[in-house]
Amino acid sequence: MEPQVAELKRTMEDTLCPFGFEVYPFQVAWYNALLPPTFHLPLPGPTLAFLVLSTPAMFDRALKPFLQSCRLQQLIDPVDQCVAYHLGRVREHISGVCIHPRYGGWFAIRGVVLLPGIEVPDLTPTKPLDCVPKRADRITLLEGFNFHWRDWTYRDAVTPQERYSEEQKAYFSTPPAQRLAFLGLAQPSEDPSSTSPELPFTTLRPKKPQNPSRAQGWLSPSVSPPASPGP
Numbered sequence: 001m002e003p004q005v006a007e008l009k010r011t012m013e014d015t016l017c018p019f020g021f022e023v024y025p026f027q028v029a030w031y032n033a034l035l036p037p038t039f040h041l042p043l044p045g046p047t048l049a050f051l052v053l054s055t056p057a058m059f060d061r062a063l064k065p066f067l068q069s070c071r072l073q074q075l076i077d078p079v080d081q082c083v084a085y086h087l088g089r090v091r092e093h094i095s096g097v098c099i100h101p102r103y104g105g106w107f108a109i110r111g112v113v114l115l116p117g118i119e120v121p122d123l124t125p126t127k128p129l130d131c132v133p134k135r136a137d138r139i140t141l142l143e144g145f146n147f148h149w150r151d152w153t154y155r156d157a158v159t160p161q162e163r164y165s166e167e168q169k170a171y172f173s174t175p176p177a178q179r180l181a182f183l184g185l186a187q188p189s190e191d192p193s194s195t196s197p198e199l200p201f202t203t204l205r206p207k208k209p210q211n212p213s214r215a216q217g218w219l220s221p222s223v224s225p226p227a228s229p230g231p
Contacts, residue, residue: 001025008025018061019061020056021055021086024051025050026050027046028043028045029045066082066085067082100158101129104131104157104159105155105157106163106164141154
């Protein structure tokens with residue numbers, strides 16, 4: 001089994017097996033090959049998927065506790081809703097998190113600079129360091145990142161050379177619309193759109209592009225709000 005598949009399988013097993021489930025990896029192509037096109041999954045054939053089975057233990061370990069916790073809520077299909085709840089926990093558990101070898105989680109990826117016209121076919125990729133090699137530590141890191149990010153502790157998955165200052169932590173914990181006011185640069189009642197300039201786009205072009213027809217690109221970042229209190 002490929003290392004990536006094995007790691008994801010272990011993560012899913014750690015989340016689901018204690019509640020009476022079993023998981024088995026497969027490729028989407030295997031599934032599609034057994035069914036007519038109408039029922040095919042619209043994904044590339046090699047896409048990784050996992051089959052989730054319930055064992056007899058699921059009734060006592062998962063379903064009954066789920067029904068007890070939802071006893072005041074209306075349930076349409078208790079078994080399906082119980083399974084959906086636990087699969088949702090899987091999605092949360094395998095949400096990725098970056099750890100820096102020197103700064104731990106006390107950093108943020110701010111952007112990518114593209115250089116149209118400059119081609120470097122001989123540039124070799126650098127393999128990232130395995131900062132958290134132990135499986136138990138990875139599980140603790142993922143749980144901290146997904147469920148306890150407000151206490152900042154997941155960022156210390158490795159001993160950092162430098163952490164955010166208390167002021168910086170307070171800044172990133174402040175709602176974006178109030179951050180200028182936090183720094184004393186705006187009144188809380190001001191319209192954030194009038195005080196926060198739009199992030200400028202940056203174009204970096206070589207003086208003599210190798211391929212002028214390809215030198216029309218620009219940096220076009222796509223920014224998503226972080227799940228944690230801030231970068």
